[in-house]
Amino acid sequence: MPADILIATEAELRAALPLDLAAIDCVESAFAALAGDGVVMPPVLSMALPAVNGEVDVKTAYLPGFEGFAIKVSPGFFDNPGLGLPSLNGLMLLFSARTGVAQAVFLDNGYLTDLRTAAAGAVAARHLAPRDVRTAGVLGTGAQARLQMQAAHLVRPFERVLVWGRDPERAAACARDIAAATGATADVAEDIPTLMAQSQLVVTTTPSEQPLIRAEWLHPGVHITAMGSDQQGKTEVAPEALAAADLYVADRVSQCAVMGELRGARAAGLMTGDPPELGQIVTGQAAGRQSADAVTVCDLTGTGAQDTAIATRALAAMRQTRGGTTISA
Amino acid sequence: MPADILIATEAELRAALPLDLAAIDCVESAFAALAGDGVVMPPVLSMALPAVNGEVDVKTAYLPGFEGFAIKVSPGFFDNPGLGLPSLNGLMLLFSARTGVAQAVFLDNGYLTDLRTAAAGAVAARHLAPRDVRTAGVLGTGAQARLQMQAAHLVRPFERVLVWGRDPERAAACARDIAAATGATADVAEDIPTLMAQSQLVVTTTPSEQPLIRAEWLHPGVHITAMGSDQQGKTEVAPEALAAADLYVADRVSQCAVMGELRGARAAGLMTGDPPELGQIVTGQAAGRQSADAVTVCDLTGTGAQDTAIATRALAAMRQTRGGTTISA
Numbered sequence: 007m008p009a010d011i012l013i014a015t016e017a018e019l020r021a022a023l024p025l026d027l028a029a030i031d032c033v034e035s036a037f038a039a040l041a042g043d044g045v046v047m048p049p050v051l052s053m054a055l056p057a058v059n060g061e062v063d064v065k066t067a068y069l070p071g072f073e074g075f076a077i078k079v080s081p082g083f084f085d086n087p088g089l090g091l092p093s094l095n096g097l098m099l100l101f102s103a104r105t106g107v108a109q110a111v112f113l114d115n116g117y118l119t120d121l122r123t124a125a126a127g128a129v130a131a132r133h134l135a136p137r138d139v140r141t142a143g144v145l146g147t148g149a150q151a152r153l154q155m156q157a158a159h160l161v162r163p164f165e166r167v168l169v170w171g172r173d174p175e176r177a178a179a180c181a182r183d184i185a186a187a188t189g190a191t192a193d194v195a196e197d198i199p200t201l202m203a204q205s206q207l208v209v210t211t212t213p214s215e216q217p218l219i220r221a222e223w224l225h226p227g228v229h230i231t232a233m234g235s236d237q238q239g240k241t242e243v244a245p246e247a248l249a250a251a252d253l254y255v256a257d258r259v260s261q262c263a264v265m266g267e268l269r270g271a272r273a274a275g276l277m278t279g280d281p282p283e284l285g286q287i288v289t290g291q292a293a294g295r296q297s298a299d300a301v302t303v304c305d306l307t308g309t310g311a312q313d314t315a316i317a318t319r320a321l322a323a324m325r326q327t328r329g330g331t332t333i334s335a
Numbered sequence: 336m337p338a339d340i341l342i343a344t345e346a347e348l349r350a351a352l353p354l355d356l357a358a359i360d361c362v363e364s365a366f367a368a369l370a371g372d373g374v375v376m377p378p379v380l381s382m383a384l385p386a387v388n389g390e391v392d393v394k395t396a397y398l399p400g401f402e403g404f405a406i407k408v409s410p411g412f413f414d415n416p417g418l419g420l421p422s423l424n425g426l427m428l429l430f431s432a433r434t435g436v437a438q439a440v441f442l443d444n445g446y447l448t449d450l451r452t453a454a455a456g457a458v459a460a461r462h463l464a465p466r467d468v469r470t471a472g473v474l475g476t477g478a479q480a481r482l483q484m485q486a487a488h489l490v491r492p493f494e495r496v497l498v499w500g501r502d503p504e505r506a507a508a509c510a511r512d513i514a515a516a517t518g519a520t521a522d523v524a525e526d527i528p529t530l531m532a533q534s535q536l537v538v539t540t541t542p543s544e545q546p547l548i549r550a551e552w553l554h555p556g557v558h559i560t561a562m563g564s565d566q567q568g569k570t571e572v573a574p575e576a577l578a579a580a581d582l583y584v585a586d587r588v589s590q591c592a593v594m595g596e597l598r599g600a601r602a603a604g605l606m607t608g609d610p611p612e613l614g615q616i617v618t619g620q621a622a623g624r625q626s627a628d629a630v631t632v633c634d635l636t637g638t639g640a641q642d643t644a645i646a647t648r649a650l651a652a653m654r655q656t657r658g659g660t661t662i663s664a
Contacts, residue, residue, distance in 0.1 A: 015664035068384050079406055086435070099428075
């Protein structure tokens with residue numbers, strides 16, 4: 007009894023599923039589900055391949071109320087640039103949550119991950135940033151720097167963006183792209199304290215192994231989303247800054263304690279107790295920003311729940327546009 | 336920079352990749368690799384979904400010398416028969432072991448697993464069964480009962496098959512199918528002692544939770560391959576029978592100790608020390624059958640290494656037949 011399985015390429019997915027408010031709402035619903043009962047999100051299957059300087063991660067999550075569950079395979083092979091190939095690849099599979107039958111194969115080369123990661127930043131901004139953001143700052147000059155600002159602009163239509171990166175030319179190119187995508191003015195910030203002082207919303211998108219944001223640069227009414235750290239050894243926000251914030255929010259406490267900013271702050275003895283999760287803020291189970299002057303921090307490590315939400319949406323979008331290739335197997 | 340990815344269906348894979356000596360040799364090479372250095376085979380990612388009476392397993396293994404590594408997704412949704420669907424589904428992905436780039440998606444509905452499981456039985460028979468097998472016996476009447484006899488017949492061309500199952504009609508149907516596939520005579524055995532007494536090679540393929548084969552039924556020159564048990568709580572061979580054998584061989588000791596026959600025998604205090612693995616017998620690192628009269632047992636739980644081997648072979652076979660659908664993504 008063959009089933010129809012949709013195969014979609016990166017180009018098809020980019021066309022059918024742009025970074026828009028609907029994508030942000032979709033990822034917000036994943037966080038809401040994470041705050042409820044019945045979520046099953048096993049630990050990541052991680053296979054290190056030192057012989058070929060590579061690693062492979064497999065993530066999945068079952069969310070009640072979603073018709074499908076995603077399984078995401080993310081290979082990273084770090085000798086690839088020498089072969090003219092990107093280090094990171096990957097694809098996502100979607101299965102029916104009722105029958106386990108495969109529904110779709112998204113040959114997205116990581117696009118859906120980029121999308122759901124940027125959308126999570128916008129969910130954090132929507133619920134935690136001050137209502138009035140005139141200037142947004144971004145640390146880092148890669149794809150997520152661009153996408154995070156584009157996503158945040160949809161929920162906080164700021165007039166100006168400041169970009170900081172170690173390489174000024176890359177920072178300038180990033181600023182140009184952000185200006186083109188958002189319509190905001192975008193400039194390169196000379197240093198991080200300058201960017202911090204002028205921004206009401208700051209997103210960190212770097213693979214830094216040393217904290218970039220210090221406690222003394224926090225100011226009333228700033229929100230920081232740290233999304234760069236996704237493994238032990240990475241950190242972007244100093245433990246003292248995390249502790250000094252009025253509110254710290256994790257995407258998933260169990261993950262942030264291992265591979266997010268929370269890890270360092272707990273190791274330094276500066277954070278005790280269980281902080282709220284973003285999903286609890288979304289659903290009103292925990293309080294978000296309490297005043298315009300509060301300092302808030304959101305720690306995003308990336309969850310299988312976001313993959314399940316975006317893959318479910320991708321299938322709906324591809325069906326609507328009648329895109330992709332259907333294979334009867 | 337789009338890459339070409341091959342998509343193949345179950346029907347295409349069945350046509351390109353039959354159960355033959357080449358498939359057996361392929362799986363034998365996986366066992367040989369398992370006995371060497373550099374294998375990376377992480378624990379299975381297992382997601383239980385009690386809300387929908389389902390479970391999902393993800394297996395993978397990296398084998399030095401193989402051009403690709405497989406990731407296999409095996410959903411089991413046990414309310415499916417009520418919907419007219421099979422309980423078990425699944426697909427296999429193949430990635431380049433050098434770059435991590437996706438090479439193939441095998442929408443095989445479990446066919447490649449059936450194939451590599453039957454082939455592993457033949458590898459066990461080739462290295463452990465007595466040279467002269469006139470009668471082979473099989474416990475169980477499902478797809479693996481048929482495939483195990485078909486595979487074993489390629490390495491031990493027995494004249495007669497005895498089939499035992501709890502349901503005599505299903506056993507008769509199974510015997511007819513085996514006779515048609517192998518050309519051997521095939522009969523239903525009245526009971527297990529009768530089957531044991533007349534067979535030189537016995538394969539157990541059931542999901543039994545109580546031992547089916549007792550120690551007193553062992554006789555000189557019999558080989559047993561137990562492939563039904565693949566999780567805690569299943570068992571087909573009594574601990575005393577395992578202990579009474581002259582040689583017990585595991586496909587992977589670490590797995591058999593958790594979900595194979597070895598588990599019960601160790602729990603009963605009847606097996607100590609580390610038994611040899613099938614790959615060590617294949618490569619000559621450990622001794623196999625020592626005489627025509629020896630009693631041998633092989634415990635197969637199924638390994639990601641077999642998946643990687645069969646998926647690598649599947650890609651080669653599909654390329655040779657120019658079958659499947661190629662998608663540039």
